[in-house]
Amino acid sequence: MPLPSKAFQRWLHGVAPNASTADVCRISGIKRTTLAQQLVRGKVAESTLVSISRGYHISPVQALATFDLYADLRGDPVPPTPDELVSQIATMDLLRAVVERSEPGSVSVAGLSPTPHPTAVRNWVDAIDDGELRHRVSEATGIAPQNFSAHLTANRLPPELAIATSRAAGVGPAGGLVAGGLLTEAEAGWSPNGRQEALDRMTLGELVTLAGERLQALGKTLRRQEQDHERTERIWENLG
Incomplete structure (x- = not known):
């Protein structure tokens, strides 16, 4: 769920109170039209917030955590398993x-x-x-x-x-x-x-087992893609 534009603008004002939209876009690498469209729609993508955070050398995690939807990110980082x-x-x-x-x-x-x-x-x-x-x-x-x-x-x-x-x-x-x-x-x-x-x-046995599972999953994906391609070709052939 994208971030509410009003909440995003409050956050942005706190980060760069004197920056214009053009300044923000130049520093973050975001297109002005992209940011403008998101603000007009009332929903700002999380990726936009992250890009701006990086541009202003702010932790993207801390930036996201200021929004209630991402309150889970507040506090010390939890190590991955x-x-x-x-x-x-x-x-x-x-x-x-x-x-x-x-x-x-x-x-x-x-x-x-x-x-x-x-x-x-x-x-x-x-x-x-x-x-x-x-x-x-x-x-x-x-x-x-x-x-x-x-x-x-x-x-x-x-x-x-x-x-x-x-x-x-x-x-x-x-x-x-x-x-x-x-x-x-x-x-x-x-x-x-x-x-x-x-x-x-990982032991060699664990590694081989996991690699085998990954290859099996990849094989299924490739077979589905091949079948989809064949169906598409048949449709075009029937259309003549």
């Missing part, structure tokens, strides 16, 4: 780690890919799901389970839904915002080496 950290490691990085451990020196590891990766949202939800998480999120937010699943398939999670999911899972509030790409690991208070350390703690 090891499973959350591993969920934010790209599948190709997992595969490289498997090869490196199986045949040391056979691959050159240049560090992990940055967050978020192409399946970061689904992997994060799977990592914190006890089997009933989707049901609890649906009850708490009113979102239909199929709509929640659609967000995961598209690898995007609205920030307010990410917060609700964290709350329902009993984990730190920033994890879903990192997985969704709104915040960086550093902004969320994660250790700079946290993901690598979580990966290093």
